Amino acid sequence: MRVNQNTMLLGQKVILVPYTTEHVPRYHEWMKSEELQRLTASEPLTLEQEYAMQHSWREDSDKCTFIVLDAEKWQAQPDSAEENCMVGDVNLFLTDLQDPTLGEIEVMIAGMTTLSLNKFEAKIGQGNEPSICMFKKLHFEQVAMNSVFQEVTLRLLVSEPERQWLLQQTSHVEEKQYRDRNWGSREANSW
Template sequence: VTMRVNQNTMLLGQKVILVPYTTEHVPRYHEWMKSEELQRLTASEPLTLEQEYAMQHSWREDTDKCTFIVLDAEKWQAHGDSAEENCMVGDVNLFLTDLRDPALGEIEVMIAEPSYRRKGFGTEAVLMMMAYGVTTLGLNKFEAKIGQGNEPSICMFKKLHFEQVAMNNIFEEVILRLLMSEPERQWLLQQTSHVEEKQYRNRSW
């Protein structure tokens, strides 16, 4: 399974649309990551624009990551897909990093635009990404690692049935986990029954 699995996939939800991360999205993404707050929340270092393009390219080729850019569905529908960069609100990732357990995905969401936070965009993006993980990537467990101070994010994952399983004091992270039992799977598919999967045609990889 690689990032390539989703390079022609877009997922249409109510508030958000998920599209693959392409070169077209890099400039806006790069602007976001200049924010010290986002660097802190995502535990990442600022990159130059060139490095960000290289990173986008490596993510696309990567075998253990699946990344979607989160777009504002309303804005996107109003403007057609001509200017995705203007509709970007964040990103959502699945990392398939446990070689012993290929059914485990670590999920991460970032709503980078402050005006879009606490409005359900992150929640829908995570639900859509988990459903994609379950139905397309064969995952049945999810894990989220969140900074101890990031209360809104911890609360959001708990509302999505994740349970706190550990605290990593070295990285100052809370680790939450969700096992997809049959009832959980049914719940997840019900929560995302409105989501449409479409062919994504992008001009710029």
Template sequence: MRLNQNILLLGKKVVLVPYTSEHVPRYHEWMKSEELRRLTASEPLTLEQEYAMQRSWREDTDKCTFIVLDAEKWQTQPGTSEESCMAGDVNLFLTDLGDPSLGEIEVMIAGVTRLGLTKFEVKIGQGNEPSIRMFQKLHFEQVAVSSVFQEVTLRLMMSELERQWLLEKTSHVQEKPYREGASEPC
């Protein structure tokens, strides 16, 4: 998404950077895992398809995609490539054009301050119990079950009190320019 293309979020343990073409080879290797594809309801893609997907997500106006980097490795080993520091990815999808305050989320910090979101949803495969439990611990409540897609939808409604709590818990996170002035090749 163009909104996060120049934003780096620096936390104590992780750094979130925009998903760029340099991250695709490692991401593609991860997605060769049958278990990971099953847990994320993903289809196998060729490397070329993965590059095309990354480009489309970068240009899409309703997605924010970040790559999670190991902050310690990224900060303490000068010259280390981002690809070698990758630990995962997080996404925010603006799924309801009629409700701009709603975002489907895979990480909570992505949308609270910049996008003004007040509701977060996750859609998780019914068999992915670890993810379901994790989001329930974060106070997400089940709002729907789809037998067709074999997934559950959990939602968190952010009250002002919860918003303040989250901002307090993430106050150490710094927003910095990401490769200021650099543009990614098409």
């Protein structure tokens, strides 16, 4: 999504950066895992398809994708490529054209201030208990179960108390401009 193409979120333990072509080879290697495919309800893609998907996610107006970097590793090895510090990804999908305040999320982040979201949904495979438990700890409630797709839908309605809780939980996160290696070095954009 273009709204986050130049956004880096700096946390204490993780750094979120836009999903760029630099990240594709490592991401592609992850997605060869049958377990990850099962947990994310994904099909294996060729490397070329993965590059096309990355481009689509970057350009589409209904997706917001970040790569999660291990902050300690990234800061300890300033010359290391970002792909060596990758530990995951975070996705937000704007799925309801009738309700622009609703976003389907895979991992909780503080995205509501920029995107004006006040509802988050997570669709998780019924057998993925670790993810279901994690979202329930983040105050999500189960609102549906789809037996055809073998998934549950969990929702978080962001009331003012929930909004304040989320802001408190993410108060340490700092937003910075992100530039990939083609735009400048990490040192030039350092804090």
